[in-house]
Amino acid sequence: MNDKPTNIGFGNIVPGERIISIVHADSAPTKRIVQESKERKMCIDATNGRKTRSIILMDSNHVVLSAIQPETIGHRLGDE
Helix, strand or coil: CCCCEEEEECCEEEEHHHEEEEEECCCHHHHHHHHHHHHCCCEEECCCCCCCCEEEEECCCCEEEECCCHHHHHHHHHHC
């Protein structure tokens, strides 16, 4: 997608080229993905204690939780 770091909120940054997908966190399948990643210890919580609004799937099988909307992250990927 992008070869520059992307801000995912609260000063947290992920490499844009490693992002596979950005999805809403409100469906049952995405909640299962988060639970399985926590069990595998591959979940990174970047919400700063706020409600999870988007889930970022990385090419390293890490799952990153963010408190900002997927659309906002997508725009940031496109702008940088």
